[in-house]
Structure formats: structure tokens, C-alpha cells
Amino acid sequence: MHILITGAAGMIGRKLTARLVEAGHLNGRPIEALTLIDIDSPEKPKTFTGTLVTAAADIGDPAAAPALIAGKPDVVFHLAAIVSGEAELDFEKGDRINLDGSRALLEAIRQAGDDYRPRLVFTSSIAVFGAPFPEVIGDDFHLTPLTSYGTQKAIVELLLADYTRRGFVDGIGIRLPTISVRPGRPNKAASGFFSAIIREPLAGEEAALPVGEDVMHWHASPRSAVGFLIHAAGLPSERLGPRVNLTMPGVACTVAEQITALRRIGGEKVAARIRRAPDPLVARIVAGWPRRFDPRRALALGFAAESSFDDIIRVHIEDELGGRIGA
């Protein structure tokens, strides 16, 4: 089993790599080779004993995809992307990486020949959806993205389905919820506060809440995101059918419910570290985001996320804080 991960240096990419290396197998087969690429070369996982390649590669470079596919990996996790905010600020860069880069990967696989049909797991996003929304978004709701990032993801979903239908690749696209609690330092993403209001208080620091507590959003933990990817890699295409792009399960909860969960787990002192700092711009952006899904197909196909925001916080404490809450 040879696995290629694009975007392997990102938060999800690193966690996926660690999980695969720890397991040593995927889809019941031993992992003999691992190719990890990102715009800067990913770190080498220390305990992997198979053939390991880590390299810097820009998937927006037309020469990149054919070189990556030349090794004919059995499973490709295509995580590489320019994030939402940057794709909105730099239209050409977003199109070059998120759209042309993904298309080049599909084309390289197609042109590798008839006998080569790897499982390609593509990380899409709930950013493919755009307001106005129904109260609950079903599996057959249309994609009307309100960002260039969401547009690029939606286009790659369409290409993935067509390339799969034609037998060029064995694709599956998974629309990730907002990943909470993101580890690391706060970033400038408009969605950053959903994680920051949990992460910083648990670490003994203050966090600003820019929106009202009635704001509802759709969350899953980093651990669940890695679980989705691994489950997607092994899902038989007969079970998947022609609609290869799936909204992943998650937890719909309001900011108030996030704070209540934090108080339950961390106590009043921790929850008190959230400081109200209304930001009309962030509030306006977030108002256009989806809130609650009914991801029946993904659930029926065995994808599983947390069942409450309490669970999401516990995963963060276990995976990032060594089980301990900061002072």
C-alpha cells in the first residue's frame, strides 16, 4: 500500500500522517510507502519504517501532479488548498491551487492509463454552501458558494464525480465541518473564534467572542476529521454510488451551548475567560454560513463524529493538552 498525502504539513495532514504511521496499515493492507508533500516539505514521521518520501511541491505547478502520480500511489489524500480567506484576497492564487491544482491531479491520474484507478479522497468543505439556507440542510441541497474558495471546492467536487463516473479515478469528496477545537495559536480566519473561545480559556488565557451567543454552527474535532479521511479511503465504491461527494456529520450547536459545555468541563473560572467583543464584520460573515445539516448519507455509510460539543472539548483536552486543563 502506497499512500500520497498532499497538504501533509497542514494541521489535518500532520494528524492523518501520525494516525496512519501509528496504525501501520490502511484498508487492511500494510503501508509500505508514504509520500508526503506540501508547499514546504513536511516533517518526516520518525517511526515509519517503510519507503518514505517527503518533498516540497506546489500543486499549482503543472509539472507537479504528473511527478506525484508517476509513483502510482494506491490511495491519494488530496488535502492541499489555499484557505478561504487567502483565496478570497488572491483570486488567481486560489484558482491556481484549489482549482487548477486539483484538476491537474485528476488529469495526471487519468493520463496514467486504464489500469490505474486509485482511491482519491478529496477534502471539500461546507463552504460549498451559501445562504439563504433552510433550517436544516439536507443531502440534496444545492451548492451556491459565496466565496471563491467554496466555488473552487464545488467545482472540484463536480470534476471528481465525473472522473469517477467515467472510470478515470475512484473518487470520494468529503465536506468537512468547521474543525473545532483547532490546536495552535489563534489565526485571522473569521471562523477562528469558534476554536479560540474554547482553546484559550482551557490554556488559562482570555479569548474574544465577536458574535452573539445565538450563533449556531457545525463542528467536528480534528480527530473526527482524520477518522472521516480514513473511513473514506476504505469505503467500497459500490456502497458510495455515483454521488461521491458527501456532507460529513458534525455537531450543530450555538455559541451559548459551546460556552455551557466549556463551563461543564472546565468550570466557571475557565468559562469566565471569554470576553464579549462584538465585531459587526465577523458577525456579518458568519451570518452567511451554514448552521445545521442532516447528513443522512454519510451517517448511513458509517461516517461518525462527536455527538455533543462536550465530546469535542474532551477530544481537545485528550489530544492536545495531555488530558490536563491549564491554570
Added chain:
Amino acid sequence: MHILITGAAGMIGRKLTARLVEAGHLNGRPIEALTLIDIDSPEKPKTFTGTLVTAAADIGDPAAAPALIAGKPDVVFHLAAIVSGEAELDFEKGDRINLDGSRALLEAIRQAGDDYRPRLVFTSSIAVFGAPFPEVIGDDFHLTPLTSYGTQKAIVELLLADYTRRGFVDGIGIRLPTISVRPGRPNKAASGFFSAIIREPLAGEEAALPVGEDVMHWHASPRSAVGFLIHAAGLPSERLGPRVNLTMPGVACTVAEQITALRRIGGEKVAARIRRAPDPLVARIVAGWPRRFDPRRALALGFAAESSFDDIIRVHIEDELGGRIGA
């Protein structure tokens, strides 16, 4: 007012050209210049007195779009496309013309500069939808095309919406129903029989019916298609909003209802010219096609089609047969 029409030599393109030349104006402004292009140079409309350019151009050629946009047309009707059957047989050609050609047109407009923001009317298709369907397809049903043609159209819809949202173009995409009754000789399209079973009997000839009479489909006349295009050209973007792609109205009717309408208008002798010739392949293809829509947004925005298949037949008799039914 300078108008550019791509695909101007096609059936809809010729009828649109004729209607525009006859009217002499669009959106209340006189038509001073008309640029008509197609893969083979379109015929020159004889009665047009403004600046006329007719030219052969392959929009899949990267040099084509910038040259067409250099003249800064006020309205672009982008009809050029490889049809469904050919795009399925020749994947690379379909992608080159339907996807890359359309994208090149959008890019040429974007790169023409900030002050240039033409209305671009893009003809999409109900082929963006793929089975399984609900009984009636609403405006928020997802696009899961089952052909490469439908995939390419759906991708251009997404690009059109994003380019419009970003202010690069003033786009509108209209999803045409199956156009019935298509004039001219029978073609090999799987949908050809929907027109042939009306057109040939009215012209005194036999026509084969390859599917059962319970097959339902979504129709509009060529005259309505031209009406959609002209209405789309004049629709204010404030009224359209960010969801710029619209399913056009049409008539949902079964083959049995088509035949009943033909009998009502042409008499028993005409209807008797339909010969049952079941074709399992055609029946299987047609089973994956959408049947009935609820195009509320388009209707609310003033798009109008026929209200019965009888009307569709009458349009054919008026526009193609000079008002007379063949012997």
C-alpha cells in the same frame, strides 16, 4: 449596443440573431454592432444595417476569447458548446470547449479591466441534474450531472456566479429545457425522438418512438428559448441576486400527452404516423433525465414558456411550417 453571440450558427443562435435583427434594439437601446461567431462562420443576416462581424472562431483556442472581448461588447450571449453526446464520446474536446472555452471567455472579461462589466448570458441545461430525482425538482435541488456535458455546464454555472459576485462580469445562467420541436432533420441525440414524433408526422413522414408513452419530460419551444435569452439580457442584477443560475420554465408532459396534443392539432391521420419501435438503450438513457421542475424563481423574474404541449406544436407550425400541416 454591441452584441456578441458565440455559437451563432446553431439553431438557437440563428433564431436569436434573426429576432435581434428584426427588433433592432435590446434592453431599450438600438443595436449598433453585432459580432457573430461559431466554429464555422455564421451566415450574415441580410437586413442588419449596423456594424456586422461574422467570423469562424474556436472558443477552445486560448487566443479566441481575448480577441472577441477586445471589442468590449455590452451583451454577450454565450451559446457555443459541444453537445451532450459528443462531449460524452470525446472527453477532452468537451472539456476544452465547454469548460476551458467558457472559462477563457470569463477570464478575458475579467482581464479587460475594472470598468468593463458586460451582461453575459450563458446557456446552461437541465443536464446539470442527474437521477434520482424527487417528483418535482425545486430551485434548490443539487446538481449531480450524469454526463460530462452536464458537469461542464454545472462548473461554468459556478464560475459565472463567482465572477459575478466578485464584480468581474454581470452574469446570468439559464438552464434550458429540452427544446421541442427542433426544426430540421432527425439527429442521433437520444432526445431526438421528442421532436421527431411531432415534426415528422406533421411533415407527412413516419417517426419512430423508442420509449414508452409514460415517459415524462420537460419541454420549451425554440421561440421560448430565444425569449429566455432576450429576457435574461435585460434582467436587472438587483432583481436576480447572487444565485445567478436559473432553471427555465417549460411544459412537463408525457409522450402520451405529446401524442394526444398532436392528434388534437393534426388529426388522427397525422398521429398515426408514429411507429412504436422500443429501444432499450434510449429508454435507459432517458430514465436518468429530469421530468418535471418547479421553476419558481424564473417565473417570478418574468421568464415565460408555453403553457401546454399544444402551444409548443402551434409554435412549430407557425415558425417552421408557415402555418400549414403537411399532407
